[in-house]
Amino acid sequence: MQERPSAPQTGAEEDKNAVFARVWRRVMGDQPMACPIVWDTGGASPTQAPEAPEGAEPSEEATQEAGTKACALPAPPPGCRPAGIYSAGTAQRLVNMEGLMPGRDVVILGSGDIGLIMARRMTLEGAKVHAVAEVMPYSGGLKRNIVQCLEDFDIPLYLSTTVVDIHGQERLEGVTLARVDENRRPIPGTERDIPCDTLLLSVGLLPENELSQQAGVRLDAVTGGPEVGDDLSTSIPGVFACGNVLHVHDLVDFVSQEAARAGENAARYLLEQRRERQTVRLTGKNGVRYTVPQYLDPEGMEESVTVRFRVGKPYQNADLAVYADGALLRRVHKRILPPGEMEQLTLRRADLPRELAEITIQVEEVAQ
Numbered sequence: 001m002q003e004r005p006s007a008p009q010t011g012a013e014e015d016k017n018a019v020f021a022r023v024w025r026r027v028m029g030d031q032p033m034a035c036p037i038v039w040d041t042g043g044a045s046p047t048q049a050p051e052a053p054e055g056a057e058p059s060e061e062a063t064q065e066a067g068t069k070a071c072a073l074p075a076p077p078p079g080c081r082p083a084g085i086y087s088a089g090t091a092q093r094l095v096n097m098e099g100l101m102p103g104r105d106v107v108i109l110g111s112g113d114i115g116l117i118m119a120r121r122m123t124l125e126g127a128k129v130h131a132v133a134e135v136m137p138y139s140g141g142l143k144r145n146i147v148q149c150l151e152d153f154d155i156p157l158y159l160s161t162t163v164v165d166i167h168g169q170e171r172l173e174g175v176t177l178a179r180v181d182e183n184r185r186p187i188p189g190t191e192r193d194i195p196c197d198t199l200l201l202s203v204g205l206l207p208e209n210e211l212s213q214q215a216g217v218r219l220d221a222v223t224g225g226p227e228v229g230d231d232l233s234t235s236i237p238g239v240f241a242c243g244n245v246l247h248v249h250d251l252v253d254f255v256s257q258e259a260a261r262a263g264e265n266a267a268r269y270l271l272e273q274r275r276e277r278q279t280v281r282l283t284g285k286n287g288v289r290y291t292v293p294q295y296l297d298p299e300g301m302e303e304s305v306t307v308r309f310r311v312g313k314p315y316q317n318a319d320l321a322v323y324a325d326g327a328l329l330r331r332v333h334k335r336i337l338p339p340g341e342m343e344q345l346t347l348r349r350a351d352l353p354r355e356l357a358e359i360t361i362q363v364e365e366v367a368q
Helices: 011-028 088-096 113-124 143-153 210-215 252-272
Strands: 064-066 070-072 085-087 105-109 128-134 157-159 161-167 174-179 192-195 198-201 205-207 239-241 280-285 304-309 315-324 327-337 343-348 358-365
Touching: 085 088, 088 113, 088 198, 105 113, 105 161, 113 128, 113 143, 113 198, 239 252, 315 343, 327 343, 327 358
Parallel strands: 064 239, 085 198, 105 128, 105 198, 128 157, 280 358
Antiparallel strands: 070 205, 128 161, 161 174, 174 192, 304 343, 315 327, 315 358
């Protein structure tokens, strides 16, 4: 397939490509960049159409807030690069805002919430969604979206399955799916071809933090977003973060709550010229991948603080346990803990002991 000559790059495009390259190295390591990366700057809610990918200019105010943006992880499918391959967010924009149909015979790779929602949306618009393939042994989306978007429309969800080949030159003609083992490697002999003209990629999001990086804000290695205190302040005084800049949310309601808190705390910072805060580390262990916030100020925090986090794998009949310097502070039983749904616990200032050094949240499985 003959490549079209590329147009001269503007400074903004060069900056964006540099970000693409950083994301690729972070996700794919030293593997050569085999395909273009689709940058999806969608809002927090899967039902919202993505915004245009222009970066916002930083405010000149003394106190700044990082807003809500996330980008799609790159998913380099094998084979040629025919027309008909989109991120789920791009397809959502085409259908919802532009009134355009990406195609009529669809396969979706990945079971994130936007992909699940687009499976239903494409079906309602008259397309045939042949399959949703998920490389993990569990779905990455909310349970309600699996039920309402797939099961209610008889769309099959194939777990531990991925795309191993793409067919077509000018236009996508089909894909090959295969089962994967526990190391996510394709299992020979399990391949099956599905004719289609559209492949949607719903393989996860990560916080879009170019402004945070440029400002020198300390980032969390797991979330990719800034490390924050209980007031959503970052490592740079006067800079606050909220929404998908911190970590990717399930619901826009959580984003709105965080935005209101960040705004209130930013105003309080300006009005009160707040003192240095005491910091107690908040850590996730034994199945809890991370926590937001990462730090607490037991003396300066509000009466209660909501801590949000995700687990690393599905759990059933398990407890969420909170420890303060090794002493059990709180235990909450959960019938099910899916990785695709954000969990939250409330910590009360009155319950925290004095001279506290660390708080940990972990999963403890209950014996059957």
